[in-house]
Amino acid sequence: MKLVHDAVTIMTPFLLAALGGLFTELAGTLNIALEGFMLIGAFFSIVFVSVTGSMLTGILLGVLITVIFAFIFGAVSLYLKTNIFITGLAANLMASGLTVVLSARFFGSKGVVTFSGLTPLKGLHSGYSFFVYTSWLLVVVSWFIIYHTAFGLRIRGTGIHPDAVSSLGLRPSQYKLAAILISGAACGLAGAMLTLNVSAFVPGITAGRGWIALVVIYLGDRTPWGILAASFIFGLSISFSNYAQGVLNLPADIILSFPYILTVAAMTVYQIYRIKRKGGGLQHR
């Protein structure tokens, strides 16, 4: 049972980031900036929680900063017409550079910055944090928005056929931007969970989770429920490998590389399965 309990905690940042990324994915953008968004959320949430002394205010401010960051990314790529992958890389590099620079400036450390005296947000008696329940709520909310609102329909329309959206007098770029902002908010929350769980900021704390979340979106067949299932399987395998580390005494570096290898393997198996089933597969290019 501990394995499952750990899995649920481990999967939550993936789930949150993937839910946010689902909106950009459906709007027709492969958003590789999820990683950078998470890192910004991770840094600013814990800083604001520590400054304001309030969990909720701090997290909200952290998410707000992430949304602003996402807005810059979206505005530059949509209105200055840049290559969105390159600008996505820019956002990731900017996030990793900026968080270290700011941490060095304000906390005098380029390494781990610990924040003491934070009261963790725990759930009732389950031991799951506030983030876990929020992520489940957001699965339902995303499902509702995507399939049962005009906004969701237009987001999907933007991805499938932007010209059809324009023909209704709407601007596809606005829906793309909205999707990017949503992904920013979700990733901000995901990042907040990472730092607040350990009461510390570590440079590069996201450790590729944004990228893995991108793959989770595919594996979840681009639906909220599918993403929930895919994240859980991911969380379970990582929690299992953590357990195996203790038993087999594997070196830490090997364990750290495991999620990446697992992701590539899962992505490959998924593509083989799709090709067998549908004679095609998802592709961006």
Next chain:
Amino acid sequence: MNRREKENIIVSFWGVLLVLGASLLFAAVLIFLLSSEPLPAVKYFFTGPFLSRYFFGNMLDAAVPLIFTGLGISLAFKASLFNLGGEGQIYMGALVTTVVCLALPEFNGLAGGLTALAAGSLAAGLLAALSGYLKVKWNVDSMISSFLLSSAVVYGVNFFITGYFKDPSSSLLSTPFIDSRYFLPHLMNPSTLSTSIFFALGGAVIIYFLLYRTRWGYEMTMCGLNPEFARYGGVNVSSYVTMPFFLSGLMHGLGGGFAVLGTYHMSIKGFTSGMGWGGIAVALIAKNNPLGVIPAALFFAYLNAGSKAAMLHTDVTFEVAAVVEAFVFFFITSEVIFSFIRRKRRSLL
């Protein structure tokens, strides 16, 4: 070269210059906001690399791996492929080169060095080619797979450097030094600049020739521009996915190998970190032109050297360079900026 091509080159040139100029301005503003002694910090940032033979040589030396990674990325970009695995590929190339040098002490310098470089670049090439293979075989997104594989490899290499091949007598997290017979001759003592810079310059010329003067390069560019058209013209399109990836990885591996033979003489944990991302920035500034890669790499080496100088003398952290680099990334592909310059230019003529 016809008029249109000429105009494109001129527009690219001014556009790139505009973005780079803006990035330097951004650097100055950033330092003013962050530093408690902004004036000396800005001064060292901009003039530091030219203040001494040591700094200047080190700056030139830092351009060497960036030229290799920039060439590797340009090659892949020409075939419309994103190789996001540069970080892992250069690190792997460096480790394999080091290990082969350590394993072959009885060789003479040249043959042994070449064997080590070949092994390092081959290992990195195969790592990159795996992404191409997965793309051709099962249509697995090569951008994501190259990133993920490279990240896994970075941890794997860390494991070997800090564990299996670690020098037990050293306090550094590193392998032992390679034999001094493999060291490339230094050019500008006391800096680390070595003859590896000539290999980098030669590499740029070779890649230029390969891309613009051979049938292979032409076909690859065609596949990048319009795969359907290339297929219609009888080109085996899928071979131009795995091969460019392989060559791209090969160049990264060479970058890592030369960093070992020319500069570091061992592998240290994380010592190539940032060179892979830097290569992408370099390729973007160069607009994928292999000869343009050389000045672009020098520009980034200058940024890094400047922030190192500022760090040594003032309270600015080295990561300022990474933030400025990201700034360049943000705007360098903007079509709006380039078409703005095109319009301005036309209205002036």
